[in-house]
Amino acid sequence: MSEAILVGDDLTKTFDNLTVVKRASIAVGDGEFVSLVGKSGCGKTTLLSLLSGLERPTSGRVTIAGQEISGASEDDLALFRRQNVGFIFQSFNLIPTLCAWENTALPLFPIRMTEAARRRRAAELLDRMELGHRLEHLPAALSGGEKQRVAIARALINNPKIVFADEPTGNLDTATGDAIMAILNRLHREAGMTLLMVTHNAELAKTADRVVRMQDGAVLS
Amino acid sequence: MNLRYVFQELTRRRRRTVIAVIGLSIGIALLVILNALSLAYHEAARAPLKEIGADITVQRPGNVPEEMVGAVFPCSAVTIRRDEIDRIEKVSGVRGMGTALLLWVFDPNRAWIVLGIEPENPVGPSILRNFVKEGRYFAAGKPEALVEAAYARQFGIRPGDSVSIAGRSFPVVGLVDASHAPKIAVANLYLPLPEAQAIAAASKPLQSVSPFAVGDVNLLFIKADPEKITSVASALKGVLGQKTAIATPDSFLKLLGSFFALSDKFTLAASLIAILIAVLIAFKTMAGNVAERTREIGVLKAVGWTQRNVILQLLAESVVQCLIAGILGLLIAFVAAFALGFMTVNIPIPWEMSPTPHFLPGGGAPFYKTLRLPVHIPISLALFAVLLSAVIGGLTGALLGRHISKIKPSEVLRHE
Numbered sequence: 001m002s003e004a005i006l007v008g009d010d011l012t013k014t015f016d017n018l019t020v021v022k023r024a025s026i027a028v029g030d031g032e033f034v035s036l037v038g039k040s041g042c043g044k045t046t047l048l049s050l051l052s053g054l055e056r057p058t059s060g061r062v063t064i065a066g067q068e069i070s071g072a073s074e075d076d077l078a079l080f081r082r083q084n085v086g087f088i089f090q091s092f093n094l095i096p097t098l099c100a101w102e103n104t105a106l107p108l109f110p111i112r113m114t115e116a117a118r119r120r121r122a123a124e125l126l127d128r129m130e131l132g133h134r135l136e137h138l139p140a141a142l143s144g145g146e147k148q149r150v151a152i153a154r155a156l157i158n159n160p161k162i163v164f165a166d167e168p169t170g171n172l173d174t175a176t177g178d179a180i181m182a183i184l185n186r187l188h189r190e191a192g193m194t195l196l197m198v199t200h201n202a203e204l205a206k207t208a209d210r211v212v213r214m215q216d217g218a219v220l221s
Numbered sequence: 222m223n224l225r226y227v228f229q230e231l232t233r234r235r236r237r238t239v240i241a242v243i244g245l246s247i248g249i250a251l252l253v254i255l256n257a258l259s260l261a262y263h264e265a266a267r268a269p270l271k272e273i274g275a276d277i278t279v280q281r282p283g284n285v286p287e288e289m290v291g292a293v294f295p296c297s298a299v300t301i302r303r304d305e306i307d308r309i310e311k312v313s314g315v316r317g318m319g320t321a322l323l324l325w326v327f328d329p330n331r332a333w334i335v336l337g338i339e340p341e342n343p344v345g346p347s348i349l350r351n352f353v354k355e356g357r358y359f360a361a362g363k364p365e366a367l368v369e370a371a372y373a374r375q376f377g378i379r380p381g382d383s384v385s386i387a388g389r390s391f392p393v394v395g396l397v398d399a400s401h402a403p404k405i406a407v408a409n410l411y412l413p414l415p416e417a418q419a420i421a422a423a424s425k426p427l428q429s430v431s432p433f434a435v436g437d438v439n440l441l442f443i444k445a446d447p448e449k450i451t452s453v454a455s456a457l458k459g460v461l462g463q464k465t466a467i468a469t470p471d472s473f474l475k476l477l478g479s480f481f482a483l484s485d486k487f488t489l490a491a492s493l494i495a496i497l498i499a500v501l502i503a504f505k506t507m508a509g510n511v512a513e514r515t516r517e518i519g520v521l522k523a524v525g526w527t528q529r530n531v532i533l534q535l536l537a538e539s540v541v542q543c544l545i546a547g548i549l550g551l552l553i554a555f556v557a558a559f560a561l562g563f564m565t566v567n568i569p570i571p572w573e574m575s576p577t578p579h580f581l582p583g584g585g586a587p588f589y590k591t592l593r594l595p596v597h598i599p600i601s602l603a604l605f606a607v608l609l610s611a612v613i614g615g616l617t618g619a620l621l622g623r624h625i626s627k628i629k630p631s632e633v634l635r636h637e
Contacts, residue, residue: 046631049631054523054629054630054631054634055629055631074528074629075527075528075529078525078526078527078528079525079527080529081523081524081525082524082525083525085525087524089520089634093520093523094514095231095517095520096517097229097230097233097234098226098229099229101230102225102226106520106521106524107524107525109223109226109526109530110223110525110526110530115225125493126418138233154524158525164558187510190224
């Protein structure tokens with residue numbers, strides 16, 4: 001494994017006396033593609049939230065690109081995510097009132113830059129996702145696969161150090177899911193994108209460089 | 222805050238935006254039109270006095286003339302002495318004063334209502350110069366007469382004729398169309414004040430009821446600081462006695478009837494209700510909007526929006542929506558004000574200000590100043606309405622934005 005860009009050390013997360021993640025440790029190398037697999041309810045998504053700074057651990061430490069984020073405030077975490085992290089969700093989570101390029105540029109909205117620059121950057125990424133002809137379309141006018149490709153473009157717009165994907169093909173049919181995985185693999189291989197993907201699909205997990213298994217909140221391997 | 226996002230939210234959730242804007246604009250329109258109506262009634266009540274350049278008129282009631290011979294005072298207006306006038310001029314808030322002398326003159330074959338006026342004083346009946354329909358207005362310092370046109374027609378009087386009043390002869394230099402003149406200043410014959418004072422001073426029947434010296438008058442027209450009208454009116458009673466008849470815009474407003482006498486309180490209460498409705502509509506709409514968008518806001522935070530970014534975004538949406546509603550409400554109010562401007566209102570003139578003796582035809586009958594309701598929306602009221610809309614939007618957006626921006630993205634995104 002190359003130098004670790006993400007380190008989760010001895011992470012525990014408890015909600016109302018229910019411990020969902022138990023002393024989990026994980027490291028992801030720069031440019032590595034890691035799959036986090038396990039049955040539903042085993043704590044994969046919670047661990048992903050802890051590692052990405054969406055959630056603060058009850059105990060343990062998270063370091064991304066050498067910066068510890070476990071104790072950061074909500075706003076500091078938000079700023080950290082804006083600069084370092086990309087997200088791909090199972091349900092796409094596009095804003096229904098914004099068109100494809102606007103959804104892609106969403107992380108750039110709070111940043112002081114011209115609208116033309118935002119649009120140019122979003123259009124470049126959507127073009128790479130083969131959606132150059134759908135820039136002005138609202139999510140309602142896009143297919144599931146197109147929505148997820150917009151979501152991938154959105155995850156990449158801030159040049160993140162690491163992308164977190166939570167069941168990125170979970171809401172797609174097999175063919176479309178395969179196409180999305182092909183895009184993620186291509187981005188990993190050709191652009192050196194670091195990717196941590198949560199999935200319960202063992203076949204999809206195998207496409208990663210490394211598979212990490214979870215069971216009952218604990219990391220097994 | 223991203224204005225494109227604001228615009229897309231408002232235009233692409235059109236139905237919700239339209240409902241919110243219409244609801245809020247009705248509240249704002251109601252607020253504006255109620256206040257405009259109240260202002261219009263106040264302005265209408267001021268009209269009878271405003272036309273003669275005064276804010277207050279003063280008469281001192283006295284005894285009924287013992288006999289209707291020669292020049293007498295109406296019982297509603299007896300002598301106001303020169304020294305009393307001098308004291309009134311010094312009352313705080315008095316900015317100017319006009320004087321006049323109203324007489325009933327009974328000659329053997331004719332009765333006259335005579336008004337002695339200061340021809341060049343802008344406070345008082347000198348406005349008659351605008352209603353001369355034939356001949357000319359008074360020349361300075363000359364003992365001349367103006368005759369009311371209808372009266373002149375009835376008795377065949379023309380400019381160039383002479384009229385004899387209480388044994389004194391005056392050349393008629395003009396005819397005045399009093400049907401358009403302020404009701405307060407209506408008479409059959411108008412003389413320069415010194416001439417009328419000379420007639421009054423020489424009249425024994427008048428002197429026997431109310432002693433009169435040259436320099437005295439029986440009508441005062443006072444221009445006062447608008448905010449001191451009430452205190453000036455009170456001070457006048459101190460100088461002239463509690464029975465003095467003092468007409469102010471407020472006294473005319475009271476004569477308009479109980480509804481309008483209550484208009485201030487009614488307007489205040491209704492305005493508060495309108496504001497409350499507007500706030501509730503804005504809050505309910507925005508709360509529904511925010512509740513629907515909880516997940517969306519979770520996504521914004523996940524991709525790096527800070528609490529401040531989220532609050533500012535929701536604040537901008539709310540303010541823009543409420544501003545649109547405010548402007549629409551203002552437009553509705555302008556249309557309503559235009560329509561209401563076609564209404565007429567009758568301002569009753571108090572009997573004591575009627576110059577016509579009750580025993581003459583038309584005397585004693587109630588008479589009114591009829592005018593179109595002067596409904597207009599002052600710029601200050603319009604600005605207040607728009608500003609209020611922005612404040613409602615700002616408060617609503619800030620309050621709800623502050624609440625919703627605290628959500629943790631992991632909490633709303635966890636349950637996929």
